[in-house]
Amino acid sequence: MNPVDWGVLAASLAFVVVYGVWAGGRSRDSAGYLLADRELRWGAVLLSMMATQASAITFLSTPGQAYQDGMRFVQFYFGLPLAMIVLAAVAVPLYRGLNVFTAYEYLERRFDAKTRTLAAFLFLVQRGLAAGLTIFAPSLILSMGLGWDLHLTCVAIGALVVVYTTTGGARAVSRTQNWQMAIMLVGFAAAFAAVVGSLPEGVGFLDALRVAGKAGKLETVSLSLDPNDRYTLWSGLLGGFFLQLSYFGTDQSQVQRLLTGRSVAASRLALLANGLVKVPMQFVVLLLGALVFAFYQFHAPPIFFNPQAVAKARASTDGDRLAELEAGYGELVARREEAARAILAAHRGGSQTAEAAATASFTAASEAATEVRLKAGAVIAKANPGGNPSDVNYVFLRFVADHLPVGLVGLVLAMVFAASMSSTSAELSALASTTVVDVVRRHFAPHLDERGAVVVGKVATVFWGGFAVTFAELASRLGSLVEAVNILGSLFYGTILGIFLVGFFLRRIGGTAVFLAALIAETGVLACFAFTRVSFLWYNAVGCLAVIAFACCLERLGQRNRARERAAP
Numbered sequence: 001m002n003p004v005d006w007g008v009l010a011a012s013l014a015f016v017v018v019y020g021v022w023a024g025g026r027s028r029d030s031a032g033y034l035l036a037d038r039e040l041r042w043g044a045v046l047l048s049m050m051a052t053q054a055s056a057i058t059f060l061s062t063p064g065q066a067y068q069d070g071m072r073f074v075q076f077y078f079g080l081p082l083a084m085i086v087l088a089a090v091a092v093p094l095y096r097g098l099n100v101f102t103a104y105e106y107l108e109r110r111f112d113a114k115t116r117t118l119a120a121f122l123f124l125v126q127r128g129l130a131a132g133l134t135i136f137a138p139s140l141i142l143s144m145g146l147g148w149d150l151h152l153t154c155v156a157i158g159a160l161v162v163v164y165t166t167t168g169g170a171r172a173v174s175r176t177q178n179w180q181m182a183i184m185l186v187g188f189a190a191a192f193a194a195v196v197g198s199l200p201e202g203v204g205f206l207d208a209l210r211v212a213g214k215a216g217k218l219e220t221v222s223l224s225l226d227p228n229d230r231y232t233l234w235s236g237l238l239g240g241f242f243l244q245l246s247y248f249g250t251d252q253s254q255v256q257r258l259l260t261g262r263s264v265a266a267s268r269l270a271l272l273a274n275g276l277v278k279v280p281m282q283f284v285v286l287l288l289g290a291l292v293f294a295f296y297q298f299h300a301p302p303i304f305f306n307p308q309a310v311a312k313a314r315a316s317t318d319g320d321r322l323a324e325l326e327a328g329y330g331e332l333v334a335r336r337e338e339a340a341r342a343i344l345a346a347h348r349g350g351s352q353t354a355e356a357a358a359t360a361s362f363t364a365a366s367e368a369a370t371e372v373r374l375k376a377g378a379v380i381a382k383a384n385p386g387g388n389p390s391d392v393n394y395v396f397l398r399f400v401a402d403h404l405p406v407g408l409v410g411l412v413l414a415m416v417f418a419a420s421m422s423s424t425s426a427e428l429s430a431l432a433s434t435t436v437v438d439v440v441r442r443h444f445a446p447h448l449d450e451r452g453a454v455v456v457g458k459v460a461t462v463f464w465g466g467f468a469v470t471f472a473e474l475a476s477r478l479g480s481l482v483e484a485v486n487i488l489g490s491l492f493y494g495t496i497l498g499i500f501l502v503g504f505f506l507r508r509i510g511g512t513a514v515f516l517a518a519l520i521a522e523t524g525v526l527a528c529f530a531f532t533r534v535s536f537l538w539y540n541a542v543g544c545l546a547v548i549a550f551a552c553c554l555e556r557l558g559q560r561n562r563a564r565e566r567a568a569p
Contacts, residue, residue: 076231209291289396
């Protein structure tokens, strides 16, 4: 990168860290350190929620997801607005009325200690691993831009976040997220404008959408009933509803955001506003990926977007084979570009016959190019054993590095870093609060004073930062990060949500029944992941409904056994 870009990026990172340390102040008690004294207005809570969810994965991997698979991924969020309404009506007044620090405290009051501990344990494992993914995403930037070792970059990013999160706790997280969200929005708007501006002369925004549409990249809704199809209207509305309900209502990284609001009304408004803006926001992020795809129909794309993996393959014994494939790929890409221009010319001329013929040529060239790219991917994978066989996470990053002007590259990368740091800091803060409240105070030091709680919270933040960095070093093997992070969440969210829904609505079911039901349900979800090809979105519904069903059955069985014991002489 140009020194100007490094200057923009370094200034942005320094500002966030220094401001976070300053804004956090000195928290003397657990309410200040873990919940920012519950003083935030609804707008600040909303920005904090959005910044927590919008990690670097959103801006790095999601455009690549659209490049590869089109915009079907937007269906993942279709259940979100309804989930926000349910949580605003049920969860917010309940949590605020009980004056809890974590969502899992409620479970002990409603059930028992073992149920609370199980839910907290599932959250800690899932969110600790997810934090590793959010650290890994920006590490790709430094690794690719500087040629640094990926392990070193993961440690560096994790350390930056741990510094201000440990120093200022939840207040530092919430206040820095406002600035981080501003950086994200400005950077994203600049990136979107730059993609449109980079289109070749004579190819406008609508022309780019037409070409992307011909390739099937603009299809947003699928009515397929195939449970193995990951993204459909039904999996988004139903499976997505359960996932979003669990993420925003039971995941401490989001519940903690709600608990920082100054009132029930502030937290409710933040949830409802999030339901209104999240789907359009995600649509635009995916649209950016579709535009990048359209751009590469008129500019020769690399045969594989990870330059380090390609360089290693070129230096291997299969280097000649890769060079041969690249030459063939270049010819097919040139034919595809010619066909894309013919589509636009025919459309402007109003000739449907010519447009259909050009579309057929475009499709044939695209399919042939894809086939060659797959063969090249196999060569590259052979030269990079244990590496990621997919380049989806590098698509947008490579476009930024190769085609954006000086200064703008640094701004866009600052956007990605801001997204990563905002999400990771919120995750570490939530992990720390759960560790303090649901583990240390509950099981090891019930009389821990306020000052001691702050100290333990800081130690826990550092511990979970190290845990996340360790897992981040394995994340390169997980394919599309935006899919990986949601698959990981779906393995646990359904079970956790089922426990909470039983607590909210089925008052006659006790702790032992729901505890055993949760263990059975989680085993079933893991079995679905290991032995079936069912879309991960359905895991959320399966886990949740299984907990409810088994809890009802086990409670009824327990009642019958107790009745028999009472009736026995």
